[in-house]
Amino acid sequence: MRPRLPDERPTEPPTGYKIAHPVLDADGGCAGFLGVSLGAAAPYRVLDEARCVYGRRHRAPHRRCDCGFHCVHERRVAAGLLVQAEYRKAVLLEVSVLGSYIRFERGFRYERQRVRTATVGPCPCGATASVLADAGWGRDGRRVLEAACGGCAGGRRRWTLDTFARLAGDGLTVWAEPGTGPVGPAPDMPELVAEAALLQARLDWFQGQLSRLGRAMGGDGPHPRD
Structure with a gap:
């Protein structure tokens, strides 16, 4: 037993x-x-x-x-x-x-x-x-x-x-429990559009600076995009 x-x-x-x-x-x-x-x-x-x-x-x-x-x-x-x-x-x-x-x-x-x-x-x-x-x-x-x-x-x-x-x-x-990824909500479409516009503006400014630098050195230099 x-x-x-x-x-x-x-x-x-x-x-x-x-x-x-x-x-x-x-x-x-x-x-x-x-x-x-x-x-x-x-x-x-x-x-x-x-x-x-x-x-x-x-x-x-x-x-x-x-x-x-x-x-x-x-x-x-x-x-x-x-x-x-x-x-x-x-x-x-x-x-x-x-x-x-x-x-x-x-x-x-x-x-x-x-x-x-x-x-x-x-x-x-x-x-x-x-x-x-x-x-x-x-x-x-x-x-x-x-x-x-x-x-x-x-x-x-x-x-x-x-x-x-x-x-x-x-x-x-x-x-x-603490996470390991991003904090807060993922970006929505308006936020992505605004970020893309900011990047485009920075790229246009950078191309303008290159163009002025090229003319100062005696060349045509790169031209801004149409």
């Missing part, structure tokens, strides 16, 4: 890490998260209790089921999942493991949780994200959001990180 592991009675809730998609109710009144694997079946709030996703009546986490919230022990392990193509637009969560839990080698399966922080990655353009914009899909009456800078968000509906944290409530803090 396999011996049972001793019961743990920590003085403070264990800390874990996971990834999820930020979501917002369709009416914009409350924010939360949507898991990326088994948890994708049911969005959850910052402070929430797990329920069996298979509809069974037992309390999560049950030893003979895989229901319950899931997280890993190490931040770097959870962050490593974000390099996978299907998870690139998820965010990194730091959670407090509450209630009953089952400890595994790499993480926990547990009854309740409080999401303490959410770290938002850079915008796909490389700039530091300043908003969470509508990702174009959702589930169970919630719209999924994704990190973006002001320029790349375009005309999509958007919410600042502070607004999302306020709508989520329960003390959530949302951080933006």
Whole structure:
């Protein structure tokens, strides 16, 4: 008979890490998260209790089921999942493991949780994200959001990180991971036209200077363009 592991009675809730998609109710009144694997079946709030996703009546986490919230022990392990193509637009969560839990080698399966922080990655353009914009899909009456800078968000509906944290409530803090690309919105067409006109004016001035220099040296020198 396999011996049972001793019961743990920590003085403070264990800390874990996971990834999820930020979501917002369709009416914009409350924010939360949507898991990326088994948890994708049911969005959850910052402070929430797990329920069996298979509809069974037992309390999560049950030893003979895989229901319950899931997280890993190490931040770097959870962050490593974000390099996978299907998870690139998820965010990194730091959670407090509450209630009953089952400890595994790499993480926990547990009854309740409080999401303490959410770290938002850079915008796909490389700039530091300043908003969470509508990702174009959702589930169970919630719209999924994704990190973006002001320029790349375009005309999509958007919410600042502070607004999302306020709508989520329960003390959530949302951080933006520093980007490695350009800061601010990309130039639009009027800006590009103005820049081209400035360059043309400088080129005309330069050609004029060459023409005057050529005449001063006794030659015709280059002539300005027609």
